[in-house]
Amino acid sequence: MQSCLAGRYFNLAAFQAEQMVGFYIGEKAGPDFTLMDICVAPDFQGQGIAKQLLAAFIGYGEQHNAENLFLEVRETNTRAIALYEQAGFSEMSVRKDYYPSDDPAKNGHEDAILMGMTLLFGQLT
Numbered sequence: 001m002q003s004c005l006a007g008r009y010f011n012l013a014a015f016q017a018e019q020m021v022g023f024y025i026g027e028k029a030g031p032d033f034t035l036m037d038i039c040v041a042p043d044f045q046g047q048g049i050a051k052q053l054l055a056a057f058i059g060y061g062e063q064h065n066a067e068n069l070f071l072e073v074r075e076t077n078t079r080a081i082a083l084y085e086q087a088g089f090s091e092m093s094v095r096k097d098y099y100p101s102d103d104p105a106k107n108g109h110e111d112a113i114l115m116g117m118t119l120l121f122g123q124l125t
């Protein structure tokens with residue numbers, strides 16, 4: 001965890017009454033910024049906190065000249081997929097058997113959907 005809080009990693013936490021209720025961790029590699037994780041505590045879900053955290057991740061990319069934003073999500077994580085699509089991410093490809101899975105129907109693995117968003121900037125001349 002500690003190694004995800006410095007260097008090429010960046011993060012933001014959401015607090016309510018001094019309690020951490022959500023966070024994201026991002027990674028920058030050249031012009032490509034990746035959302036490594038985003039999470040909201042169960043009792044605080046459904047209040048728009050992830051939407052604000054994701055908007056902050058996108059804003060961080062915009063402010064730091066990111067060209068592409070990426071993330072991976074379990075194919076069954078419909079909540080997160082809806083969150084990402086609403087923010088403007090779209091499916092780019094599928095990573096087969098990327099995640100371990102307890103679902104017996106899935107033979108121990110689950111596909112990841114790779115989603116991305118391109119940020120385009122130009123200078124007024």
Ligand SMILES: CC(C)(COP(=O)(O)OP(=O)(O)OC[C@H]1O[C@@H](n2cnc3c(N)ncnc32)[C@H](O)[C@@H]1OP(=O)(O)O)[C@@H](O)C(=O)NCCC(=O)NCCS
Nearest residue numbers: 038039040045046047048049050051073079080082083086
């Ligand atoms: C996915 C997660 C981060 C969403 O957090 P949240 O704070 O509850 O989300 P928000 O309240 O900001 O909702 C934002 C959008 O997410 C989607 N969403 C949230 N809860 C949803 C649900 N129960 N069903 C469907 N879509 C849902 C919707 O698109 C929603 O926008 P809307 O309210 O305008 O419809 C949260 O459920 C979580 O922490 N899950 C466990 C960790 C996880 O799966 N992280 C993603 C890893 S890739």
